Structures are given as C-alpha cells and as structure tokens.
Amino acid sequence: MGLPNYPVHLEDPLFQGFYDGLDAGELRVTVDAETGEFQWYPPEVVPGRPDARLEWRAVSPLGHAYTFTTVVRSLLPGDHKDEVPYTVILFEPDDAPGVRIAGVLVDDEGVTPACGMRLRFRPVEVGDHKIAGFVPA
C-alpha cells in the first residue's frame, strides 16, 4: 500500500492546530472555547456565534471507521500515480461521536477495511509533513 503525499497548507492558521497535534502525537480537533462543543471542521464562523473563539482539544486515539475507500486512481492535482493504492478512513474518536477525521489505514497487511472497524490513531510521516494514520486496534 502507498501513502498520499500532498502539500499541507501549514500557513493557514485555521488548520495549524491539527498538524501541531500530529507532531505531538495527538489527534486534535476544534471546540468552542466557551461552550466546549465540538466545531469540526474548524469553521471560519461558529454558527450563530460570530464572536466565538475556537480552541484545540486532543481527542481519544481510539475510535472506529465511519467509512472508508481504497483509492486506486489518485485524483489529487499533480502526478500521484506512484502513491496508490491507499485506504482513506473517516475516523470517529470514541469521545467525539460525529466528529470525523480523514486519515489513512496503516499496518493493514491482511486486513479488510470495513465500516465500524476498531482503530487506533498513529501519525504517519509523508515527505516533509505528517498525516493522520490509523492502525487496526
């Protein structure tokens, strides 16, 4: 299996906390700093609360796959032929139901991906950055 290697827009402060979390070995998502409610993906405006401030919170590394797909033909801009196949997971952490984090299935030799499969987060290095990886738990 391969891994997607597409540049991360680390200059965008809206997503910086996610990649800082990966560097620290954590899955971090955004919450409303006042109410503590998950606001994911980080919105430019929290619905109904334009003054609200977001903060990053680490969530459980354990969770399950809401869904998945194995990408055989990459549609990413540029030449990514050598990076396929890889399996994308939409991961729901145990303590953040409904929050879904896109990442890739790793250490999956002999594993058939499935909706609902138990997974554990593990960051994966790709080129000069990290992405969210998930190993069967």
Next chain:
Amino acid sequence: MMKSGKIAITGVGETPFLRKGEEHVMQMMTRASLAAIADAGLRPADIDGYIINKYAGHPSEEVAHAIGAGQKRFSAVTDSAGGTATSGDALRLAQLAIEAGLCKHVLVPYAIRSTKPGGVYAFHAREPQKAGLEMPAGFFGQPTYFASMANRYAHEYGMTEEEQAALPMTYRAWAAITPSAQRRDPMDLAAYRASPMISTPLRVADCCLTTDGGGAYVVSSVEYARDLPHPVVAVQGLGLGYNNYPHGVLFSQKPCTFEFPGRESAAQAYAMAGVDPKDLDLAQVYDGFTISALVQTEMLGLCDVGEAPRFYAAGHAMPGGKMPINTSGGHMSGGYVPGMNLLIEAVRQLRGGEGARQVADARLCAIAGLGGNNHSTTILARM
C-alpha cells in the same frame, strides 16, 4: 406552494455530447439555446427572460447578445449546483417570473467543458477545509467522496457487486438504443468488471461521463404553450430540498453522508402535482455516481429505502421494465450536462416519438436533481 400546471417547457435543444470537444462554453450554450428556441417555434426576439446557471460563467447579457434576442425583461441566477439548478431551481424561478407577468418566454441555457484544466475536481480543490484537512489525507475528488458513501450504504443495507453493477448496466441498455448517447457500447457484467477501479467500490462505469456539451430549454405559460408546435409538457409538481452544510464539510461531517434532502423535495413535488410515485410512467434520476442514483431512486419513492440495489438488479428500470429510468442513458452513459440532458429527455419522452426507447403512453415523468447538498424533484406531465 406554487400552483400546478401553470408553466410548460416549450422548447428543448442540445449540442452533441463529446468526450472532448473543440467549442467553448459560450458557443455550446448559444448553439443549444438556438436549437431550443427553434424547437419551441419561437424566434430569438421572442425570448425576454433568462435563468442563468452561476457555474456556466456567462451572464444573461452575453447569452442574449449571442442569440440575437429581443428586449430582456427578466433575468435571475440559480444559487444551487448540478441537477438542482438546471432541473429544479431554474424552473421555479421561471414560474415566479412568468406568473408575475414579468416576461413571457424564459430561456434556461447551460454548457460544461469537463475537459478544461482542473476539470470537474477544481471546484472542490478551492475549498479551504478540503485543501487543509482532506486532500493531504488523499480524500479528494467526487468519485472518492461517493465511494466512501457507497461503502457506508452497503454497510447499512447490503449491496453485492452484481447489484451495484445493475444500475450502470441499466442506463447503458437505454443508451444503446439512444442515437445521441455518448456511450452506446454494450455493458454486461464482464464489461462492468473490466472497467477500471477508481476508489473502491466505484469503477469508471459507476461514474458520470466526462462531457463537453450544452443544453437549453424554453419555459412559457401553459396558455402560450397551447399555441406552440408540440404537445404541452407542463410542470405539474416541483419541490426543492435544502440543508445548510457547506461544501467544505459536505462529504465527511454530515450525520449520514449519503442522505440528501431528496425526500423533502419529492414530498413537495408529489403534493403539488397531486400524484404518487405509482402514478409515474418513467423517471430521470441524477446519476453522478451509482450510489447517488440508488439513493435518489429510493427518495423518489420508486422502491423501499435500502432496496434500490435489488430494484435495479431485478430489471425494473430497464427497457420494458415497470419503471423505466434514465431512458437516454442518463449522465453515466448518455452525456453529462448536469441535470439538463435528463430534463430534455423527460420532455421528449412525454411528447412521444422517441423511437426504440419511447416509453409507451408516457404521460408523467419525475426528474430527481442532486446538486451539492441540495435536491430538486420535478414532475412533468403531458397535458
């Protein structure tokens, strides 16, 4: 609720649907528009209203100038995408304008160059949340998004490979008897399985075509339509379903990623038309991908929830089946001018005379139009 049977589609026209064409969008929109106006028995000077699709990238004055139209009295732009814009939103705006007496004959043109640089994927690449969080993880492109929906759908309701294949095979069977269809080569299960995989479980055969082409139609009041050359095909029902998920979160964060507001749009359309799904003679379903067409088939009420794969596998939507669907091949085999060629085919079937693919005594046709996270259901009737 809008009134039923007040407006009619009086003219339809399209360009050839090509895998790679030479003409730009404006040329194709003009060519299709002039064909639709002529089909209605009108002259360009008779067109006084325009509904423009924001994704076409050309305002109404450019269209009016290109077709040599008369005085413009009304114009509006649809704020939705895909089939919702062309086969739903545009008709509602046209009815509002005509019933208000603002104009008499509304032109709705659209064209697409799927082969332009960046293609149909560029739209999503511009979404900051996709670029920031999804693309680095390799989650990108409509086939990949819809493939992840298909796996979830199969998890919840079950779907074998043969059942999944039945939908594109059905639409190809219709395309095979449609002279203007882009893909007419036969597709059996072996041919389906030979189609390259893009993102599991979706193969190329499960995706809409790459098309350079255009289509257009003219909307007039039913009173005017009675004096025009064709049998009157009226808008009997029209429903629009919206929700507020922005495109950036559309394919990953909705509670159910394959839930579109199609049940809402269908309920409105059936109520306005005063009919039930069992009254339909045929349907056109926006088929960007196998999974989205399956779900919309259920939302139209043509089969039970979770049963669309079995519905298609049983042959019910095939030529000769009890509910013909996508009778010119749809977007997966006929051509991909979002929503437009489905609506044009509905009008032509209701007029009659479509040769080998004509559905006998077709009088009532539903058109399901998915567009982003919005949805339209339109019910056309031959009066």
